[in-house]
Amino acid sequence: MFDTFRSSSKLINTFTGDTIAVSSIDYSTFDNCQFICSASHDTTVRVWDIDKNKQIQSLNKHQYSVKFSSYHYHNYHQNVICLSPYDGAIRFWDFKHNKQLQIFNGHKSIVCEIEFSPLNGGRYLCSGSWDATIRLWD
Secondary structure (H helix, E strand, O other): OOOHHHOOOOOOOOOOOOOEEEEEEEEEEEEOOOOOOOOEEEOHHHHEEOOOEEEEEEEEEEEEEEEEHHHHHHOOOEEEEEEEEOOOOOOEEOOOOOEEEEEEEEOOOOOOEEEEOHHHHHHOEEEEOOOOOEEEOO
């Protein structure tokens, strides 16, 4: 079975633009379009439109982790990414209109991982930090 998988696997595309290691990626579909977002140690967050094969947004926000918010899309029809910067805050950013929507403060150090809950349509966000805490946000 592994041989079948391996023989049918192929590279579809390579997205470049980050100049240092990519620390986080996520994939989502909004309005029947496919997107990838990345956070890089070069302090940028990038959003690529997969179908058009191009970068559509770049933010210089010193991020460590990034995730798409399906909750904001399905409930408010907003194209939102959640960013975890080096300052311990968590920011919600509308990447279509290039504006910040909300900030969650609480961690005392770098938020190194964020994850939306698969329950309740992604309403809850879990964050893990170098301050040795895990926080659950509504």
